[in-house]
Amino acid sequence: xxxGIVKRFKLESEPGSYSNFSNGLRSNKDxxxxxxxxxxxxxxxxxxxxxxxxxxxxxxxxxxxSSSITKGLSPGMAIGAVLVGHVLVCIPVMTNSYxxxxxxxxxxxxxxxxxxxRGAYFAVFVRGVVACIWFGTQSxxxxxxxxxxxxxxxxxxxxxxxxxxxSSHVTSAQLLCFFLFIIVQMPLLWLHVSKLRYxxxxxxxxxxxxxxxxxxxxxxxxxxxxVLFNNPRLT
Numbered sequence: 112x113x114x115g116i117v118k119r120f121k122l123e124s125e126p127g128s129y130s131n132f133s134n135g136l137r138s139n140k141d142x143x144x145x146x147x148x149x150x151x152x153x154x155x156x157x158x159x160x161x162x163x164x165x166x167x168x169x170x171x172x173x174x175x176x177s178s179s180i181t182k183g184l185s186p187g188m189a190i191g192a193v194l195v196g197h198v199l200v201c202i203p204v205m206t207n208s209y210x211x212x213x214x215x216x217x218x219x220x221x222x223x224x225x226x227x228x229r230g231a232y233f234a235v236f237v238r239g240v241v242a243c244i245w246f247g248t249q250s251x252x253x254x255x256x257x258x259x260x261x262x263x264x265x266x267x268x269x270x271x272x273x274x275x276x277x278s279s280h281v282t283s284a285q286l287l288c289f290f291l292f293i294i295v296q297m298p299l300l301w302l303h304v305s306k307l308r309y310x311x312x313x314x315x316x317x318x319x320x321x322x323x324x325x326x327x328x329x330x331x332x333x334x335x336x337x338v339l340f341n342n343p344r345l346t
Contacts, residue, residue: 137228145215152215153305159212161311168318170252253296254289261288 127138145152166172175196179189210216218238222231261268271284299307 142217142220144217144220147213147215149215154308157312157315158308161308161313161315165311165314165318168314168322170256171249250292250296251285251289253292254285257292257295258284258288 124139124141127140128143176186176189176193179192180186184192210221211218219231219235222234225231226234258268268284271282271287273282273284275281275283275286
């Protein structure tokens, strides 16, 4: 019975095009490089542009500047720090992604050049752990958005009873919205990565409009841009 359950969850991989290894961990179709001119390469520069535009207007990026202000930086200094930080991060990101963009070599295979065939498993494992942490962070932020929307629609949701100790630093409402957000995004797991590019291309149009609207609202809420940027610290 146990072997049957394991077999149902086992992912069968297609053999790789450049190796005779029968072990799918060493070589399979997903590990094959995708040449620049290949028809299998669906993500072109508009897709990548849409991805990074969507990333730039994400809640996490907003929190980078806002958290800097809460730690004592002025709005102008926070903007400068974010700009310098992104420029510094951009250099290693572009250097590391060059091989993948030009030659279509993916991360697990690229890590073999540094860690070896077996050592690359460790690099992939570390990246997987970081991805799990980042997924949880993003999902919690998404849950906060759902909580805000539910409270705006039904104000009584703001009084949702809490049955979790205060020491956990999370409420029952937050935990409920966290799992609701996970359920909402679950269907996206059935989409192939190549098809997700349409989502990011749509966000290329939507997110800048949303970001500009939010920025204008913040300026109006701050009375005026002069007051906002001359205030050394907003509390």
